[in-house]
Amino acid sequence: MNCIIIDDDKLSRTLLEKFVERTEYIDQYYSFPGAIEAINFIKKDEHEIDLIFLDIEMPDMNGVEFMQALGDHPVQIIVVSSKEKYALDAIEYNVTDYLLKPVTYFRFLKATEKALSKLREEMMPASNSKNDFFIRNNANLIRLCYDDVIWVEALENYIVVNTYSEKFTIHYTMKMVMDQLPVDKFFRIHRSFIVNRSKIDIIKATTIDVKTKDGYVSLPIGKSYRELLLKDINLLSK
Template sequence: MNEIKAIIVDDEQHCVDALHTMLLKKCPGVNVVGCVNSVKEAKILIDELQPDLVFLDVEMPHQNGFELLRLFEKITFDVIFTTAYEQYALKAIKFNALDYLLKPFSVQELQESLDKFREKQQNRTKEVSTSPLEVFLQNMKTLQQTHRKIALPTINGLVFMPVQNIVRCESTGNYTKIFFTDKKNLMVSRPLKEFEELLTDVDFFRVHNSHLINLQQMQSYIQGEGGFALMSDGTQVEVSRRRKAEFLKKAMQF
């Protein structure tokens, strides 16, 4: 593979210096063509140098890393996020199969991220497809709005669905089947765990290994060893015995 042209964006100069040194000494094939400390500088540098890869800090003063990405009409580079914060944004990053490094990270973790980048580059086809970064930005934007939507990747592109229209999500191995209030369903190539990480903060609860439900769409609870949640689409979803107490505590908040 050709040399990777990379840019580092981080407001903390010691973090920039540490990452630059790691890349220089331990990661052959990576050429750091620029380092900047702000979103404004990063936009100018990326437009000028057209990097293959951007190491992007999440939390920065004035504007964060996600706001930088929103400045581009079309994202032509890949991103490895660097962050010290395990917050909601990190869940969204993981959901969209993007890579990140949690500070402080080791040389080995950095090398593994670069290996993933190289593998993705080698497997990338010439077919036009929606960038995972673009899906990520859409989810970050819409999940924080009053009328929240989620961008669901399918083989044909994206389906944008209001979160409140999701009744439940059912695991089918590495895929998840999503059931909607209009009785339709959609199979998405994401495991249920990733939906759990993304949607727990918006009133979803994993009641069983195979089921994540929208508590706003639950009509009643039927007592039992674990019990059952009766959903708005008429289905009865089993609640596991070990999750019953936490589920009832959460359900009582509605």
């Protein structure tokens, strides 16, 4: 998930930047002290943005005017304001959440989890009838079944798709792969790892174990991703 921070208050902007850097399922962020710079950046359409943290009271262009200028651009907005009075305006623009300053990391995390959940719902295929997909490997197109993929790993400028029988190295980005894989079958556990949900056998504090033909392999799981995963599994309680 990629995001933008827009806030003319340097302390508030710096705090949000620190929160973003701590949150493993946010891949990249761009930070702006004003809405005009941000809207110009977005309109260039050179970067995929999923989420915007938006202050309301700013000079030149305020947050409400920014949302008007943004129009129907497909992006989620979390308003970050020191005042409650703009909440009705925020509701009118269907924002994902409304955070009151000073923002705590716990509240920040709840808002971003909501945004991530909505993003995953939007990415959910209308039908799960397709059980396979193609990847480009050099000049060849190779068909892979979703059930054969154990995990996907990002290594610098390429991706390694690990299946039961072999590994495939492809020149994709992690986001491109995540956008293609059905979210009901695959789960991101780390900035560099996506795992097939059905292949997860053991969830530990900092790793998960998946079963391969040669035995178990441990993959790292980030704290934020682990919390999301635990909310998403069927856990037998006492």
